[in-house]
Amino acid sequence: MLRRAASFRSTVFRLAVAQALYLGGTAIAFAFSGIIGGRLAPDPSLSTLPAALMTVATMLTTIPASLLMGRFGRRIGFVAGAAAGSVGAGVAAWGIAQGSFALFCAGNALLGTYQAFAMYYRFAAAEAADERGKGAQAVGWVLTGGIAAALLGPSIGAWSRTAIPTVEFAGSYLAAVPLSLLALGVVATLALAPPSASVTAGARRPLGLIARQPVFIAAVVNAVVAYAVMSFVMTASPLAIVAAGHGVDAAASLTRWHLLGMFAPSFVTGKLVARIGPVSVLLAGGAVVLASLFGALAGNSALHFNAALLVLGVGWNLLYVAATALLTQSYWPAERARVQGLNEFLVFGGTAAASLAAGAVQTKLGWEIVTQSAAPLVILAMGVTSWAALHGRKRPAEALDADRQQSS
Incomplete structure (x- = not known):
């Protein structure tokens, strides 16, 4: 027991x-990609296209990443993601140096591939929890890595943006390369169990049946709205x-404060979800x-x-942790890869649209x-949460038993 x-x-x-290192690198993109995009893009309304492509790449990679890890294990996927991140940061820096908007967009897209794999860090933590009640707390503990990223990421980006005097911001993206490589080294040492027989060959329901559950609908809607509004x-x-x-330094400081709001509450959010339930936390987050x-x-x-x-950022944290905890109640072990992949695909589909629209709207x-x-999106999510609470009063275990009877 103690060893476990x-x-x-x-x-x-x-x-x-690993979360801290991943976010430390992507915080640089969050802080500066719009500004750099505005300088490189042929039209100012395309300034946030690199950020949008990063999110589109995340969306397109989430399902293949989940299926890959469902078959071969989390560690292989996490290593592949970090490797893509290091290459992406280098390509983005090269694009800045060459004055190439296309290369800069390509580098950000590769960072999006990294992000897709890193999004599963929280699920890996929840799965490692030896007690069901610790799943939400484990998610919160992993997200605390974002605090270090909030303090260091934007500062590293701001300090290194003039490291190459003739090419402003190229040094910022180059600074993200070693962060990704360090993350690769950390995830390569993870002692995660390979997928068990219950995960690879257990009973599965049709995806449409899973997606009709109020618990699934509320989890996905809140996750999509949380990420889309935050990203927008x-x-x-x-x-x-x-x-x-x-000024530009104010943008770095702004990103720092936002990231602190996103991740500092993680010390208590998981415990709060375990204590008062995900529905109450979702409504508070909204x-x-x-x-x-x-x-x-x-x-x-x-x-x-x-x-x-x-x-x-604080509101996003409440929504994100509670939605993740709620989602884990919607699937059986063998359904995990498909359901998590669908959730992440929908989340980053909405986020991609929000990121792309942000530049033009601003x-x-x-x-x-x-x-x-x-x-209005936030109000909609709160309404869906209330609906799910009214129509999904069964305990998760009872609901899953009912679904098992329907699928047999």
């Missing part, structure tokens, strides 16, 4: 470190803060996101931007429209 507990703690710690606002925010006259969106209208100072993005309509146009 020690192995669980070691696995979660390594996944948290976050992608536009560096453009907005620079347009408000606060309320916090709405507060950030309406609070963003209070002013255009750097403080106003930082506060709005910090609160937005450029043509402004920051106020960016923040207010996202509010």
Whole structure:
């Protein structure tokens, strides 16, 4: 028992470190890709295309990544993802140096492939939990790695952006290469069990039957809205803060505060989900996101931007951890790879559309429209959560037994 507990703690710690390294590199893209894209793109409205392509690549990779890991194990997939990240950061830096928008977009797309595999770190932690109640807490512990990324990632990007004096920002992306390589070394040492017989050959229901469960619908809708709204606002925010006259360094600081909001609550969110349930946490998260969106209208100072993005990050954390915990209640072991892959595909499909729209909306309509146009989606997610709570009162085990009878 003690050995199993020690192995669980070691696995979660390594996944948290890998999360920190992954996010440290992608934080650089979050902070600067829109600004760089605006300089390289043939049209200013395409400034967020690199960020959108990063998300599109994530979306397209999520299902193959899940199926690959479902067959060969998590570690192989995590290593492949980190390798793609190191190559992508190098290609993006090369694109900046060459003044090539196409190369810069390609590098960001490869970073999206890395992101697709890294999105499963939290599921790996939940699966390593030796008790069902610890799954949500394990997810929260892994996400705490984002705190280190919030403190270091944007700072590394800002410090290294002039490391190559003749090519601003190329050094920022080059700095992401060793972060990805370090992550590769960490995930290569993970002691994760290979897929068991129950996972590879167990009973499975049709995907349509799984997707009709209220618990699945609520989990996916909240995850999609959380990521899409966060990405829409976050992608536009560096453009907005620079347009408000606060400079490029202010964009790095803004990203730092946002990432702190996204991951600092992870110390308690998992425990909160275990204590009061995912539905209550989802509703609270929606309320916090709405507060950030309406609070963003209070002013255009750097403080106003930082506060709005910090609160937005807190709301995202509540939604993301609770939605992940809820999703794990919707599938049997053998269905894990397909259901997780479908969830991530839908999440990043919505996020890709949001990222691509962010640049055009910010450029043509402004920051106020960016923040207010996202509010209806959050209200919709809160309504779906309430509906699922009313129509999905069965305990998960009872619901799964009923589905087993229907599928037999």
